[in-house]
Amino acid sequence: MKVVVIGGGVIGVHVALRLSQMGYSVFIVEREALGSGLTSRAAGIVTTQLVYTFDIELVKMSMELLEDLAQGSYRKTGFLSVNPESIVKAYTAILDKAGVHYEVFRDSEAADRWDCLTISEDEVVIYTAGDLLLDPGALMSSMRRRLNEAGVEVMEGVEASSLNINGSWVQHVATSVGRIKADLYVITAGPWSRGLLERAEVKLPLKLYRCQVFTVKLPAEIELPPGSDDVNNLYWAPESGKRVLLGNGRIEEVESVEKAIGSVKGSFVEEIAVKASKRIKGVLDAELVTGWSMPCSITPDGIPVVGKVHSLENLYVATGLDGYGLMRGPAIGWLLAELIATGRTPNLLRAMSPNRFGEKSYGDFEIIERHSRLPFEITWFSQSGRSK
């Protein structure tokens, strides 16, 4: 059976590899080069410090896949979060339930462990030693080798413009090199998925927002794992030497992907640098190295859409990954392949059905920031079993 996967980001390459292992004849149609979308622009944070149990399970599964498929593309750095004391009890209960190993540090203990950090008395550091910092470029190089070995045809520089639909079937995909016909189609085009879906008259409630980061060079090297400051809504990831990447989780909605692609705004750099300087010593004297802005996509409940599109028999989608799809991407791609092959939805994808939204919520919803979801959890969907 022939499958066309549209979009070769972290999700596309994993779904393609798994389908090929299962005996499908798989083609990836990628507009530029593998990983050239959001995947290559990500900070690389892979952490189990998430809100929903199923997300934590997905990250654990991604970590196993990375170990199997892309050793050498990540470092085990650990991850720390700085939290207001008021949420720590509820949040550590979530981590306990998900079986995440963590350590808690209060003010002077945290400063003793990471002397470049400033922590006040009413703040608490949660540290998860098993978390990773992933190099997206190295991941995609490993996956390119795997895809080659598996015989997946990777068509780079080929753009899908529309899906041709007859009744409830996709007949072919129109691309810059002509029509491509297959039995099944999978849209994994990141934030660009929305446009492709709209042109196929598939309505999914997806909004786009600007996601910005920048890198600074500190006056001296510091020892600090990747982390987030959930008091000031800020995150960081150490790069090589004295360089640290800085960003935040704030949502600034944009109407189109094009409006979010470009360089980082000066006002953003200023705001984040001031906040970060209160947390990490040396940031005020750092020099700006580079920065960029990309669009992320998000749904009304902040949970991705992954699965078969209700109105069409042979169309699947995985998008709406918010600002943390790199860490869940390998697992989501793998499980989507399982769903396609068996027709059954794996437990960890159950909350992600593309068909869970009513018509009325399409395009008309308030975006919930991840930050403000803490420490609440969806209790109607917590499970322990996962399949691979």
Ligand SMILES: Cc1cc2nc3c(=O)[nH]c(=O)nc-3n(C[C@H](O)[C@H](O)[C@H](O)COP(=O)(O)OP(=O)(O)OC[C@H]3O[C@@H](n4cnc5c(N)ncnc54)[C@H](O)[C@@H]3O)c2cc1C
């Ligand atoms: C600044 C920033 C920092 C981030 N940091 C992190 C982080 O630290 N950890 C984390 O987990 N997540 C992070 N993310 C989120 C993460 O990058 C994304 O959620 C994830 O990469 C999405 O993967 P994807 O495969 O869905 O999409 P993409 O990687 O965007 O892949 C989609 C692909 O489809 C291709 N494409 C688009 N349209 C077409 C078309 N018409 N025809 C053919 N091909 C097409 C694109 O070229 C692209 O390669 C960050 C995002 C940003 C912007």
